[in-house]
Amino acid sequence: MAEVLVLVEHFEGTPKKVTLELLTLARSLGEPSAVYVGAGYDNAKAALAEYGAQKVYIAADTELDNYIIAPKAEVLAQIVGSSSPAAVLIPSSPEGKEIAARLAVKLDSGVITDAVGVSDGFVCDQSIFGGGYTVKSKVSKGTPVITVRPNSTPPEPSPATPSEEQVSVTLSDAAKKAKVLERVSEKKGGRPELTEAEIVVSGGRGLGAAEHFALIEKFADSLGAAVGASRAATDAGWYPHQNQVGQTGKTVSPQLYIAVGISGAIQHRAGMQTSKTIVAINKDPEAPIFELVDFGVVGDLFDVVPQVTEQIEARKG
Amino acid sequence: EEKKLSDADKTLDREGVEGVMNELDEYAVEEALRLKEAHGGEVTILTVGPEKAVETIRKALSMGADSAVHVVDPALHGSDALATSLALAKALGTIQHDLVILGVESTDARMSVIPAMLAERTGAAQLSFARKVEVNGSTVKIERQTDTGYDIVEAETPAIVSVVEKINEPRYPSFKGIMAAKKKPLTTLTVADAGIDAGNVGLGGSGTAVDEFAARPPKQAGTIVKDEGDGGNKLAEFLASQKII
């Protein structure tokens, strides 16, 4: 069977859930090989084997972490050159899409971003214009380079004993032009990551003040959910930008999306419209968000949110 | 604004949309103007697109840009990202520059690939997802927005910068700006003028093809309840009925 490369997205060696999803998807298309770039492979090893990687390419040179994007594209291009895989799958994060972009130019291959499914012949399903259209497309030139959205394939284990190959890369001067001087974390810890979460609870301008986001956090915690925010809320400084959902924030596709005090502007919808089940709480019955919902409550969030949170906690017993 | 796919050749129906500027590019133009105000230099607008893109160019000129280059040619119709980035890179070769500033993504394609492709094609440094840009002589430093916070990334010019919408507040064109824009130089290039091989752009030069598409069926109307003191309880019941709790 043809080899399918999967770029491992990891945090200090721990593979993100999307990596396991991509390995699962790659198994349905060919023989998955994981490509691990950076330090910390020992933390990733077990999970990559459990999700069926037949082979792991490891580029562990620590120099790779000093630059952005270009080094990973060079590692992938080198492996594609030596092993001629059938396709390269990359997580559809902002960084993943940029790696795919550079790789496609290096290979003179077509690139498809934000696939929500990939089937035989590497035909990709995409949901475009904020979910208004579904499109099937494929790469018609070179080795297909495809970025796949998180939460598109349920990850399923299929234990394997992968062979390991160390890859040594000599970075080009071009790849070393943008140097990272410092990495700054502003993360709010403890909750699931927005793009990977099964449930997302988002708050908007209706919250009225930063301190009222505590209501959203409590509601989210009762469901084990991630917290999102509209741009109105992040612009006001009520919640960090990393939590923004929408066109210029993150695209999420959870099992359940709950919008609280969010009107449902087109730019917000673009980031959440493909969620499986959508719920809204809004005091304005005319709010456009209600056009999308499976279940909506017209009411004041300051009444509804505490009540539902309490009910959920009570049902947990 | 509604975006559609054209039935004839499965490309984005650019006839059906206004030639308005991609929203994020207003932030790119604004950042360029601010850098010019602080450090001197000139701002040139570059766009690859149909006739209608002139409306976008005029807007950028009326915001304060100095001149514009418009690559327009029927051969470009249907270009994907690979082909568009080639056209942009070739056209850049005709313009003297230190910095190229783009938006992080377009409102139609939403791919976020053009800035990285352009850096790969030109060999210039990639400084993408900037929420802050600082120029000091030939050194450019940005805060690159990441999933967990930001990276401070530095490079020498020439560099390709892409900006996020948090970076600034784009200005509105003044009446004076709108009048002045009419007299600013606009160079139109065909594919041949820009030194692009027509076979490498357009539908034929693209690396991707759309097989089929379908408008998504409208969603079935959901259940909407009015809160009469029990809205939270009703929501909890719904969640339980979906086996979520």
Ligand SMILES: Cc1cc2nc3c(=O)[nH]c(=O)nc-3n(C[C@H](O)[C@H](O)[C@H](O)COP(=O)(O)OP(=O)(O)OC[C@H]3O[C@@H](n4cnc5c(N)ncnc54)[C@H](O)[C@@H]3O)c2cc1C
């Ligand atoms: C280039 C560009 C990019 C953008 N990108 C994004 C993006 O990524 N994400 C995004 O979200 N937006 C984005 N926007 C902004 C978008 O257009 C909207 O302005 C934004 O989504 C509005 O946020 P909101 O729904 O929280 O606020 P509003 O539209 O003001 O809605 C607030 C809602 O809260 C309700 N409300 C108020 N008080 C209560 C209460 N007590 N109880 C219940 N309900 C209440 C109101 O009825 C109203 O419907 C972008 C805009 C542009 C131009």
Ligand SMILES: Nc1ncnc2c1ncn2[C@@H]1O[C@H](COP(=O)(O)O)[C@@H](O)[C@H]1O
């Ligand atoms: N045809 C084009 N002409 C000029 N700039 C473009 C063109 N297409 C994309 N861009 C720039 O590239 C950015 C990212 O676009 P995209 O990769 O299509 O999401 C946009 O915000 C623009 O600044």
